[in-house]
Amino acid sequence: MKKLINNPENAVVEELQGVAAAHPDLVKVHFNPNFVVRADAPVKGKVGILSGGGSGHEPMHGGFVGMGMLDAACPGAVFTSPTPDQMLEATKAIDAGAGVLHIVKNYTGDIMNFEMAADLARGEGIQVESVVIDDDVAVKDSLYTAGRRGVGSTVLAEKVCGAAAEQGLSLAQVADVCKKVKDWGRSMGMALTSCTVPHVGKPTFDLPENEMEIGIGIHGEPGRVRMELKSADEIVEMLMEPIISDIPYKAGDEVLMFVNGMGGTPLLELYIVYRKAYEIATKHGLKVVRNMVGPYITSLEMAGTSITMLKMDDQLTKLWDAPVKTPALRWGV
Amino acid sequence: MKKLINNPENAVVEELQGVAAAHPDLVKVHFNPNFVVRADAPVKGKVGILSGGGSGHEPMHGGFVGMGMLDAACPGAVFTSPTPDQMLEATKAIDAGAGVLHIVKNYTGDIMNFEMAADLARGEGIQVESVVIDDDVAVKDSLYTAGRRGVGSTVLAEKVCGAAAEQGLSLAQVADVCKKVKDWGRSMGMALTSCTVPHVGKPTFDLPENEMEIGIGIHGEPGRVRMELKSADEIVEMLMEPIISDIPYKAGDEVLMFVNGMGGTPLLELYIVYRKAYEIATKHGLKVVRNMVGPYITSLEMAGTSITMLKMDDQLTKLWDAPVKTPALRWGV
Numbered sequence: 001m002k003k004l005i006n007n008p009e010n011a012v013v014e015e016l017q018g019v020a021a022a023h024p025d026l027v028k029v030h031f032n033p034n035f036v037v038r039a040d041a042p043v044k045g046k047v048g049i050l051s052g053g054g055s056g057h058e059p060m061h062g063g064f065v066g067m068g069m070l071d072a073a074c075p076g077a078v079f080t081s082p083t084p085d086q087m088l089e090a091t092k093a094i095d096a097g098a099g100v101l102h103i104v105k106n107y108t109g110d111i112m113n114f115e116m117a118a119d120l121a122r123g124e125g126i127q128v129e130s131v132v133i134d135d136d137v138a139v140k141d142s143l144y145t146a147g148r149r150g151v152g153s154t155v156l157a158e159k160v161c162g163a164a165a166e167q168g169l170s171l172a173q174v175a176d177v178c179k180k181v182k183d184w185g186r187s188m189g190m191a192l193t194s195c196t197v198p199h200v201g202k203p204t205f206d207l208p209e210n211e212m213e214i215g216i217g218i219h220g221e222p223g224r225v226r227m228e229l230k231s232a233d234e235i236v237e238m239l240m241e242p243i244i245s246d247i248p249y250k251a252g253d254e255v256l257m258f259v260n261g262m263g264g265t266p267l268l269e270l271y272i273v274y275r276k277a278y279e280i281a282t283k284h285g286l287k288v289v290r291n292m293v294g295p296y297i298t299s300l301e302m303a304g305t306s307i308t309m310l311k312m313d314d315q316l317t318k319l320w321d322a323p324v325k326t327p328a329l330r331w332g333v
Numbered sequence: 334m335k336k337l338i339n340n341p342e343n344a345v346v347e348e349l350q351g352v353a354a355a356h357p358d359l360v361k362v363h364f365n366p367n368f369v370v371r372a373d374a375p376v377k378g379k380v381g382i383l384s385g386g387g388s389g390h391e392p393m394h395g396g397f398v399g400m401g402m403l404d405a406a407c408p409g410a411v412f413t414s415p416t417p418d419q420m421l422e423a424t425k426a427i428d429a430g431a432g433v434l435h436i437v438k439n440y441t442g443d444i445m446n447f448e449m450a451a452d453l454a455r456g457e458g459i460q461v462e463s464v465v466i467d468d469d470v471a472v473k474d475s476l477y478t479a480g481r482r483g484v485g486s487t488v489l490a491e492k493v494c495g496a497a498a499e500q501g502l503s504l505a506q507v508a509d510v511c512k513k514v515k516d517w518g519r520s521m522g523m524a525l526t527s528c529t530v531p532h533v534g535k536p537t538f539d540l541p542e543n544e545m546e547i548g549i550g551i552h553g554e555p556g557r558v559r560m561e562l563k564s565a566d567e568i569v570e571m572l573m574e575p576i577i578s579d580i581p582y583k584a585g586d587e588v589l590m591f592v593n594g595m596g597g598t599p600l601l602e603l604y605i606v607y608r609k610a611y612e613i614a615t616k617h618g619l620k621v622v623r624n625m626v627g628p629y630i631t632s633l634e635m636a637g638t639s640i641t642m643l644k645m646d647d648q649l650t651k652l653w654d655a656p657v658k659t660p661a662l663r664w665g666v
Contacts, residue, residue, distance in 0.1 A: 002525040002526060002542070002545070002562060002636060003525070003565075003602060004525070004565040004568065004598060004602035004603075004605060004606055004637075004638060005564070005565050005602060005605055006564045006565050006566055006605070011601065011602075011605065012601075014565075014604075014605045014608055015601045015602075015604040015605050015608075016604075017604075017608045018603075018604030018605055018606070018607040018608035018611070018626075019604050021607060021608055021611040021612075022604065022607050022611070022624050022626055055601060056599070056601065058599060058600035058601045058604075059600055063600070078601075192335040192336070192337070193335060209335070212335070229335060231338070231339045232336075232337045232338050232339050232347075233339055235337065263597075263599050264596075264597045264634055264636075265337060265634065266389070266391060266596050266631060266633045266634050267391035267392055267396070267628075267631070268344065268345075268348045268388060268389060268391045268411075268633070269336060269337035269338060269344075269348075270337075270351075271347075271348040271349075271351030271352050271355065271391075272337060272338055272339070272344065272347045272348050272351055273337055273351070274351040274354060274355050275347055275348075275350045275351035275354055278351070278354040278355070279354075291355050293351075293355055293660075294661075295600075295628075298599060298600070300599045300601070301597055301598065301599050301636060303335060303597075303634060304337075305337060325664075327626075328627075330663060330664050331658075331663050331664065331666070332666065333664070333665065
């Protein structure tokens with residue numbers, strides 16, 4: 001295992017110490033229990049937005065804490081759900097009386113712990129709404145999931161819900177924005193290589209030199225099929241077809257196209273992926289009105305990509321364009 | 334070789350097609366000869382800023398074209414200098430009468446071709462100044478370099494020179510800003526793994542499972558030493574010591590700390606690196622006033638990191654903070 005770490009057991013805490021040292025103007029890091037929180041939380045009058053999940057997907061979620069996006073993020077151990085006490089303390093830290101939205105990715109551990117935290121927070125008089133993102137069209141049930149997994153749409157939901165909260169929308173209204181992203185976003189990913197969880201010390205799975213896995217999950221969970229390595233264009237076709245046929249989109253629809261890197265794939269390749277994904281979307285009559293290309297929801301050093309398409313309307317486009325100031329995503333300020 | 338590409342020979346052109354499809358609001362891509370240019374170039378009254386170099390280091394340089402940074406970037410083949418005709422055409426495309434600054438990394442091919450392009454442009458009546466960045470303290474001469482190699486400071490120079498040009502400084506003044514970065518910036522990198530150039534098809538070098546290379550170049554050129562893999566903290570000490578002792582910094586100096594990922598290293602690890610680099614800088618009495626953490630000058634999918642420190646003064650800090658709007662770096666707008 002070749003990694004820039006010290007003791008594998010301390011990797012997440014040392015990463016959080018690095019985040020705290022790098023971004024004191026944007027975030028504070030709370031330890032025991034661990035969460036990353038906006039430096040100015042709780043923000044008066046504003047709905048709080050909380051997400052979280054296993055570490056190893058950076059910059060998601062901690063890199064998205066700041067003005068116009070998340071108020072807090074709870075990092076678990078690598079590829080392991082955070083605990084209810086993290087979520088409860090973070091919820092309390094960001095509630096300003098307007099309630100808190102939990103954006104949850106559909107994994108059994110995350111669901112269970114966020115539900116428990118929401119119940120505990122409600123017991124303390126905090127309004128909590130939860131929306132579960134389950135946008136991965138690759139498989140129905142999976143290693144850690146009943147139903148579809150939650151992947152790339154989560155990043156988009158965090159951005160637009162953060163903007164909605166910033167603009168003073170109510171908890172119910174912000175939750176409605178999140179449900180729209182849940183309903184209108186679809187994703188699918190693939191891997192060229194495995195990744196290695198630090199405290200495990202060996203690759204999560206074996207993938208022979210000439211093979212790839214289509215439909216893989218962000219923790220290396222099995223996808224749809226393993227097959228011989230294909231060209232980028234053929235791979236993008238295999239990812240785009242299930243996404244486009246699932247919604248279904250109709251000609252003239254506006255979409256946001258998000259080409260994500262899994263961690264170990266160079267940007268040069270992601271733009272080759274974008275080129276073909278854009279071509280396919282356009283051929284279907286879709287209008288790509290916004291996009292994002294880069295590693296935003298990763299699987300440690302896994303080589304591979306995922307594509308997320310989100311149907312857009314005027315509300316989502318305006319929320320997407322609104323100012324954001326976080327360690328990993330920033331514009332307008 | 335596992336890559337998301339089609340024909341290796343077309344990888345750079347297809348990447349540029351992806352960039353053109355993704356960012357038409359920010360840049361245009363010119364083919365034959367290839368360069369990425371600001372959508373609104375030439376910008377009236379403004380000094381033009383041009384850089385370029387081999388591809389494979391994305392987002393540098395093409396990802397830094399836009400308001401407040403580069404006016405154009407010339408991409409060569411992977412790890413290969415662009416040609417004088419690319420540089421000449423790009424220079425002509427961005428000159429608005431105030432002249433053009435060439436920001437050149439110190440590699441023999443880049444130097445030679447940028448010199449030839451500058452001569453040709455001057456022959457056509459365009460004022461050109463060139464500044465060569467040579468900030469890598471690892472080695473004196475190297476595989477493709479006489480003197481020190483140009484690495485991470487290049488990204489910082491592109492940002493502050495772009496801001497200086499935007500504020501209406503003259504060509505001589507913008508060149509002076511660039512020389513300040515050249516004088517005040519120092520870098521050193523290391524690799525855990527090699528990378529594979531697409532049209533070569535096999536790793537550039539072999540690095541056994543338990544070894545790393547300290548002082549490596551961004552094309553896999555030999556560094557100072559190969560040794561057994563150490564902890565992140567020990568590695569950061571080995572990178573920081575030569576940087577700090579080279580300037581030399583004195584207690585109280587303000588610095589920008591840039592922890593760069595080589596392409597295949599997760600952000601989680603880069604923050605562990607930042608944590609220790611920040612601790613060492615602080616212990617030396619340096620005040621880290623700005624920072625950047627992420628993959629900005631990469632070596633395809635190489636796993637590893639580099640650290641760049643730039644001494645800051647009021648001028649550089651103000652230029653750093655100025656608005657920028659490019660595919661890879663954006664704030665303030």
